[in-house]
Amino acid sequence: MGLESNHMKSKNKKPNDERSLYTTLIVTFVTLSVISLLFSGILLLVSNLRTQSVVVSDTQQLIARQAARDVSNFIQDKFSVLETAVWLTDPIVQSSEEQKLILDSLLGLQPAFRQLVIFDSQHQPLAQASRLPLESPEHFLELISDEEMQNIREGKKFISSVYLDPYTGEPLTVMAMPALDVFDEYQGLILAETNLKYMWDLVENLKVGERGHAYVVDRNGSLLAYADTTLVLKGIYSREIELVNEFMNSSSTAIPDHASTYWGIEKELVVGSYVPLIMPDWAVITELPWDEAYQPVINNMVLALLIIAVVAILAAMVGSNIARQLAAPLVNLMETASEITAGNRTLQADVSGPIEVASLALAFNDMTSQLQQSLTNLEQKVSERTQQLQETLNFQEKILATSATGIIAYDETGQCALVNEAAARLVDGTTEQLLAQNYHDIDAWKQYGLYEIAVEAHTQKKETEKEMFLITTYGKEAWFACSFTTFESEGRTHLLLTFNDMTEHKRVEQEILNLNQRLQTQADNLTAANKELEAFSYSVSHDLRAPLRAIHGFTNILIDDYVSNLDDEGRRICDVIQDNASRMSLLIDDLLSFSRLNRAEINASPIDMTAMVTSVYQELASPEDQQRILFETNSLPMALGDPMLMHQVWVNLISNAIKFSSRQQQPHIEISGYSNDSEIIYSIKDNGAGFDMQYAGKLFGVFQRLHSEREFEGTGVGLAIIQRILHRHGGRIWGEGEVDKGAIFHFTLPRKENLL
Amino acid sequence: MSKSTLQEIHPNSIDCNAKYRRSPGLGLYILVTIFICLFSGCDMRKYKVYQAGILSGLEPFQNITDGFKEKMTELGYIEGENIEYDYWQLNDEPIEEEKVIQKFIEDDVDFMLVFPSRPAKLAKALTLENGIPVIFAGASIEGIDLVQSQQKPGGNITGVRYPTPEMTAKRLELLVEIAPHVKRVLLIFDGNYPSYIPARKSLDDVAGKHDIIFVENQVASLDDVKFNLEELDKSDDIGIDAIFMMPDLITGTMAAWEVIEAFAIKHNLPVIGTLDYTLQGAGLFMLNCSHHEIGRLSAVIADKILRDTPPESIPVITPNMDLYINYRQSQVLGLTIPGGLLKQAKQVIR
Incomplete structure (x- = not known):
């Protein structure tokens, strides 16, 4: 059962993978194609990426160097102008008008110069020119440290750190060009405030790829020049940019030998490189958007993806075609199976596709045909079984409904689950009331101890019977014979109560009991009376024997000694007295024998009845009788009994047969016997005088005679003795007869195993 | 075994091949679409048409519009394609200025370019609630509460400043350098113009260094200009050595210039204007x-x-100052222009 259940489960289980074979094949084709192409494409892309990295790095370095040269040239150009002016004009020694002219000329020459001042060797301003309203020039000297001023005195050029114009936000720097005489003696200097925004166009025009850009930062990270001038005007510090930070932290003026990838000034991923300037202490940074720098790689990647896509589509198309060829017959088979499952059992699958699938379809069709036949047979059997089951159920329901016995079934919780009408009737309730009961809640059961019996039977699964008087929940007072037993159903133990109303039975039983008690009393009285009667009979017989012997003796004396004194009548009377005395003696002997039978011990032993019958017949029949009587006997069954008593039985029966058939011309006595399961039956039949069956009841009474003394002599005790002996042996006797046609007597003895 | 034979054997069979005859075109279309979306490098500026309002408060400022459109074109904003300009040219018309700005607001333009100072200040006031970006051009920022600072303008406004204080002061320095005899200068100005006060302050600083005395002539309209000069003309001694114009919209008009120029010529006075066209006449x-x-x-x-940078974070830009010298007029006036200045001049008109 377990295996079958698992099998059924697996058959009904929903497939975990809901993809169709068609989809699976296409996906497989596409996946394999894409994976192989992806693998080779990735290898190619990695190779390209490495190559492009080197190219990009070199290119960036080249561009950065060029940009650095341009920026450096911008500054050097300004120094050159100042140096030329100093060399050519010797401005320190010129008149103030000439000095003014020189400075105005320089302003006109270099738009980047915003203000120019000539200081003498004592750093007193000699002349000043400005694009803005003039202001005191001494504050420019504050930008120069003593060390730097000493360098200027030694003829070295100077450029200050960058500062911003408070009004415009533009970056400014101060450039100083010393003026030396022919002996290299320091005479003074020309100081130029230079607006670095004129560097902006230069930086903006630096070509860094298509979308790249360059910018200039100082050692503090301040942005000095950039195409987006608003960023410069903001005075922002670009220290958070990785490359700027690297420059700031590097005291070296060495040019890094590689390009870096980082988030650039425009918050986009860039490939950048920087080149520090020697003078001023700035750096030019060039950045190229990563996607532009690696555009060839991206193009290759796009191309590879396109190829992959095309191949995937082709693979999908090829896969679709192959899958259709493979899957369609299978799907056909599947749908045919579904339709067969839905009830169209005569449907057959299309036998098409590859040979394996076609063979499968053929096998499937064979299987469905056989299945169809099996199902038909099965349905027929199921129908027959269902009908049988229904009939059985109907029969059981009828039995249950018509049963006089009350039947109630309780489930494992004690709740009534089934009840028949007899049960409701017996307790004076209704089936609905009983069905609503839980035996754990029936007070009447608890009151009369039935509840404990029920619980014990239910829990210990034992059968219990109990008769008791109780008053039901519905008020009925009666005796009930209750039987509790349990049965299992669906793994649960149910309690079954069957009961009957025993009230009438109890009443009758009580009456029988009372009657039996009366009968026993009467039997006891009768037994006592019989014993007294037997004792009396014995006593009387014994006591009568002495006067009878006296009568008989004196009669003999009378006949022997006084015969001569007697006339004929006297002699006849004496003979009568003697005959009656003899007869009375026989009666007394028989009566004593009959009485002794009740007291005699039964000494049972096996008896050869055939031998006993033959012996008795030989004893009783004279030789004349034996010649005249047709005596027949077969082999009689052996019997167990007291030989002497049984001998008496046969003596009485055979002597009666000889006696009552003696008047027949051809007496016929026939003795037979046979045995059945319980007893042995012997019969003795004669063709004698017979008797009237209406007096058959008197045959076995003591002193009962159906014939007169004159017809057949006898005391009328013989058959009574026979009956008494047979009763003592557990047997019985009865007779059948017809007047003048003979009689037949049957008697039985128990088989020896039944003999008490 | 052929299919036809098998079909004859199983007439109830189902042919379900048809449902697998699908076109591969859909997959190809999806893939191509994905590639286009991934690699086309979409630039929304190419697909959106921006609305820009331009208000020029004075005719001589028209070149600002030209330069603006020129640069916008260079930056990829093609008029009629992805940008439309609602251009309004006024000439010292305060009431109309407000109407135009209100129109810009109602049209919900993407930004408005407004110049010079007075319309710019008005635009700032009118856009406080709706936050439409305002770009000013050629406007003074000193003393008129147009921006919080040059580096962080704040609000919804930024632009290109007109360096009025330093430029006005430098003009006076140049006048003194070219015409050292000038001590009395007729100052024609609109005292209510927003940039007047900071400009005057810087001017006074320079004047103090060179002992210049201003003969003030405040005007509120063109008629005032005419009237005041006519009154001055009635005097036997007009008491001035030169005429110095302040940057405002009254004296900045061509009509006012014509009146002032005529007065200067009549009295052989050097006159220093504020706008380019003055060099075409008697401007020194x-x-x-x-x-x-x-x-x-x-x-x-x-x-x-338009690239979603908040205006308040865009610093105000200061343009360069250029020197133009009317050498011909200096000859008329008998003045000698220093050689150094001539070398500084961007253009010398002969």
Whole structure:
């Protein structure tokens, strides 16, 4: 059962993978194609990426160097102008008008110069020119440290750190060009405030790829020049940019030998490189958007993806075609199976596709045909079984409904689950009331101890019977014979109560009991009376024997000694007295024998009845009788009994047969016997005088005679003795007869195993 | 075994091949679409049509618009394709200025370019609630509460400043350098113009250094200009050595210039104007910012705004000052222009 259940489960289980074979094949084709192409494409892309990295790095370095040269040239150009002016004009020694002219000329020459001042060797301003309203020039000297001023005195050029114009936000720097005489003696200097925004166009025009850009930062990270001038005007510090930070932290003026990838000034991923300037202490940074720098790689990647896509589509198309060829017959088979499952059992699958699938379809069709036949047979059997089951159920329901016995079934919780009408009737309730009961809640059961019996039977699964008087929940007072037993159903133990109303039975039983008690009393009285009667009979017989012997003796004396004194009548009377005395003696002997039978011990032993019958017949029949009587006997069954008593039985029966058939011309006595399961039956039949069956009841009474003394002599005790002996042996006797046609007597003895 | 034979054997069979005859075109279309979306490098500026309002408060500032459009075109904003300009040219018309700005607001323009100072200040006031970005051009920022600072303008406004204080002061320095005899200067000005006070302050600083005395002539309209000069003309001694014009919209008009120029010529006085066209007449020199350049710089700011940069974070740009010398007029007046100045001049008119 377990295996079958698992099998059924697996058959009904929903497939975990809901993809169709068609989809699976296409996906497989596409996946394999894409994976192989992806693998080779990735290898190619990695190779390209490495190559492009080197190219990009070199290119960036080249561009950065060029940009650095341009920026450096911008500054050097300004120094050159100042140096030329100093060399050519010797401005320190010129008149103030000439000095003014020189400075105005320089302003006109270099738009980047915003203000120019000539200081003498004592750093007193000699002349000043400005694009803005003039202001005191001494504050420019504050930008120069003593060390730097000493360098200027030694003829070295100077450029200050960058500062911003408070009004415009533009970056400014101060450039100083010393003026030396022919002996290299320091005479003074020309100081130029230079607006670095004129560097902006230069930086903006630096070509860094298509979308790249360059910018200039100082050692503090301040942005000095950039195409987006608003960023410069903001005075922002670009220290958070990785490359700027690297420059700031590097005291070296060495040019890094590689390009870096980082988030650039425009918050986009860039490939950048920087080149520090020697003078001023700035750096030019060039950045190229990563996607532009690696555009060839991206193009290759796009191309590879396109190829992959095309191949995937082709693979999908090829896969679709192959899958259709493979899957369609299978799907056909599947749908045919579904339709067969839905009830169209005569449907057959299309036998098409590859040979394996076609063979499968053929096998499937064979299987469905056989299945169809099996199902038909099965349905027929199921129908027959269902009908049988229904009939059985109907029969059981009828039995249950018509049963006089009350039947109630309780489930494992004690709740009534089934009840028949007899049960409701017996307790004076209704089936609905009983069905609503839980035996754990029936007070009447608890009151009369039935509840404990029920619980014990239910829990210990034992059968219990109990008769008791109780008053039901519905008020009925009666005796009930209750039987509790349990049965299992669906793994649960149910309690079954069957009961009957025993009230009438109890009443009758009580009456029988009372009657039996009366009968026993009467039997006891009768037994006592019989014993007294037997004792009396014995006593009387014994006591009568002495006067009878006296009568008989004196009669003999009378006949022997006084015969001569007697006339004929006297002699006849004496003979009568003697005959009656003899007869009375026989009666007394028989009566004593009959009485002794009740007291005699039964000494049972096996008896050869055939031998006993033959012996008795030989004893009783004279030789004349034996010649005249047709005596027949077969082999009689052996019997167990007291030989002497049984001998008496046969003596009485055979002597009666000889006696009552003696008047027949051809007496016929026939003795037979046979045995059945319980007893042995012997019969003795004669063709004698017979008797009237209406007096058959008197045959076995003591002193009962159906014939007169004159017809057949006898005391009328013989058959009574026979009956008494047979009763003592557990047997019985009865007779059948017809007047003048003979009689037949049957008697039985128990088989020896039944003999008490 | 052929299919036809098998079909004959199983007439109830189902042919379900048809449902697998699907076109591969859909998959190809999806893939191509994905590639286009991934690698096309979409630039929304190419697909959106921006609305820009331009208000020029004075005719001589027209070049700002030209420079602006020129630079915008260079930046990829093609008029009629992805940008439309609602351009309004006024000439000292305060009431109309407000109407135009209100129209810009109602049209919900993406930004408005407004110049010079007075319309710019008005635009700032009118857009406080709706937050439409305002770009000013050629406007003074000193003393008129137009921006919080040059580096962080704040609010919804930024632009290209007109360096009025330093430029006005430098003009006076140049006048003194070219015409050292000048001590009395007729100062014609609109005292209510927003930039007047800071400009006057810087002017007074220079005047103090060179012992210059201003003969003030405040005007509120063109008629005032005419009237005041006519009154002055009635005097036997007009008491001035030169005429110095302050940057405002009354004296900045061509009509006012014609009146002033005529007065200067009549009295053989050097006159220093504020706008380029003065050099075409009797103007001695001109120190000014190129309106065309101001327009171009404004376009840079507009581009950043259209790229979602908040205006308040875009610093105010200061244009360069250029010196133009009317050498011919100096000859008329008998003045000698220092050689150094001639070398500084961007243009010398002979």
